Amino acid sequence: MIVDGIKIAVSVFVLAIVQLSAMPQLTPSTATPDLLAVLVVAVAMLRGPEAAALTGFAAGLLLDSMLVGRLGLMSLLYMMAGLWVAHRLSPAEQVVSPATPHPHSPLKQFAYVVAGVAIVQVGLALAHSLLGDSYPLRTAFSSVVMPTVLETAVAALILLPLLRRLLRHSTRIDVRSVSAA
Amino acid sequence: MLIGKNRFIRRRAVIGLLLAASLMLLTLSFREGSSGVIGVIQRGALSITAPFSSATTRVTKPFVDAWSWAGGLIDARSQNVKLTQELAQARAANLQLQQLQADLDKLRALDNFTASSRLASQYGFVGATVIQQVPNVYSQTITLNVGSDDGVAVNDPVVAPAGNSTVMAGLVGHVSSVTSGACTVVLILDPNTAVSVRVVNSTVRGVAEPAAGSTGQLNLLMVGQDENVQVGQVVQTSGILSNNRGLKALLPAGIPIGQVTSVSQSNIDFPNKTIQVTPFVDLQSIDAVLVLKVQK
Numbered sequence: 069m070i071v072d073g074i075k076i077a078v079s080v081f082v083l084a085i086v087q088l089s090a091m092p093q094l095t096p097s098t099a100t101p102d103l104l105a106v107l108v109v110a111v112a113m114l115r116g117p118e119a120a121a122l123t124g125f126a127a128g129l130l131l132d133s134m135l136v137g138r139l140g141l142m143s144l145l146y147m148m149a150g151l152w153v154a155h156r157l158s159p160a161e162q163v164v165s166p167a168t169p170h171p172h173s174p175l176k177q178f179a180y181v182v183a184g185v186a187i188v189q190v191g192l193a194l195a196h197s198l199l200g201d202s203y204p205l206r207t208a209f210s211s212v213v214m215p216t217v218l219e220t221a222v223a224a225l226i227l228l229p230l231l232r233r234l235l236r237h238s239t240r241i242d243v244r245s246v247s248a249a
Numbered sequence: 250m251l252i253g254k255n256r257f258i259r260r261r262a263v264i265g266l267l268l269a270a271s272l273m274l275l276t277l278s279f280r281e282g283s284s285g286v287i288g289v290i291q292r293g294a295l296s297i298t299a300p301f302s303s304a305t306t307r308v309t310k311p312f313v314d315a316w317s318w319a320g321g322l323i324d325a326r327s328q329n330v331k332l333t334q335e336l337a338q339a340r341a342a343n344l345q346l347q348q349l350q351a352d353l354d355k356l357r358a359l360d361n362f363t364a365s366s367r368l369a370s371q372y373g374f375v376g377a378t379v380i381q382q383v384p385n386v387y388s389q390t391i392t393l394n395v396g397s398d399d400g401v402a403v404n405d406p407v408v409a410p411a412g413n414s415t416v417m418a419g420l421v422g423h424v425s426s427v428t429s430g431a432c433t434v435v436l437i438l439d440p441n442t443a444v445s446v447r448v449v450n451s452t453v454r455g456v457a458e459p460a461a462g463s464t465g466q467l468n469l470l471m472v473g474q475d476e477n478v479q480v481g482q483v484v485q486t487s488g489i490l491s492n493n494r495g496l497k498a499l500l501p502a503g504i505p506i507g508q509v510t511s512v513s514q515s516n517i518d519f520p521n522k523t524i525q526v527t528p529f530v531d532l533q534s535i536d537a538v539l540v541l542k543v544q545k
Contacts, residue, residue, distance in 0.1 A: 085302055133298075140270075144268070
């Protein structure tokens, strides 16, 4: 559990640094792939809602701190995306068990990553619009939301298998079946 | 079952606390901006992550440079195609401009001729464009887009811009037939044409005929061996009758024809000099001309 936490914490830190330092120079558009959203969704799929919420909160907090933005906004959005994905994929109560094989196909996981990133980006655009930031919503969708989702989808093709490999030592099983046994 | 319930409650509590913390931070962030606790947190995070960011930037720089270089190559290729197209367009536009400039120069020369020529002011004139040209050994004629409706009559002289700077226009020929909207002009290089001429700044007179052996040249005939003619002298229409050959001077005096390019008197037994005259007008490429309405 502790090792798992350390792995996720290091991943949050490394991906935040890469997302803000390296990605802007490697991407052709003004948008950059949201690597932290991929991590949050991966944790949600592999570790459940509690870990996803913690990861989302930490990732958002770090990102907002590094960007000197509205502290708490990205945390909320990451948590929302992580909780939504975790709720969709594991509606039942679950616990961590090291031996159970992974239940979801890579394609399904990829689809959830894209959906999770879309939730974060659309939520961010709406939040900025509601908060009165002078960035037209239509422009935000065409120049930020869409490119970010697309670039993140491309990045997820590489990042998601790595994260699956990093977090593969334990998966979830239904707690009710354990209780019944 | 109890373990599951406790875990469920703990999970809800953790998520609720995190959501509440996020909202609280967001509220504080709006209230305090970059000062206070929020500012401290952000500055702390920045000071911790800045060295790592700097190291990451340094590590990824070769990859970024390689990426930029590859992107630059793609851009350079597409830019090359675009610039090649633009160059072709610019060349075409340049050719067009050069043609327009040449046309403008010719028209300007004609304009200067009409402004300064005594003949133009005396007889009046009409501008015309060559619509047909039949330059061959047997016939040297052109067709103009003006006719009797424009006041053009048979035997009117036709002049065109001269390439020479000393004269603005030179004789092209004379009108041989006219319709209401067009006319045919016999060029001075036509084998059946002869023009009575005189050498400017002298008393030398003669007849200019096409040189049989030299395309585009005129021979100045009937100039005696004792006459003084120099290379470079200008030849113009004399406007008088030439009784020796029975030719009637159809053209008025003073229209520039050409320049003396060679004078030969090697055969002293022959009564006349052999003088060659090069016309001022390039008769192979005429497009804009003036018809002097002398027969009006």
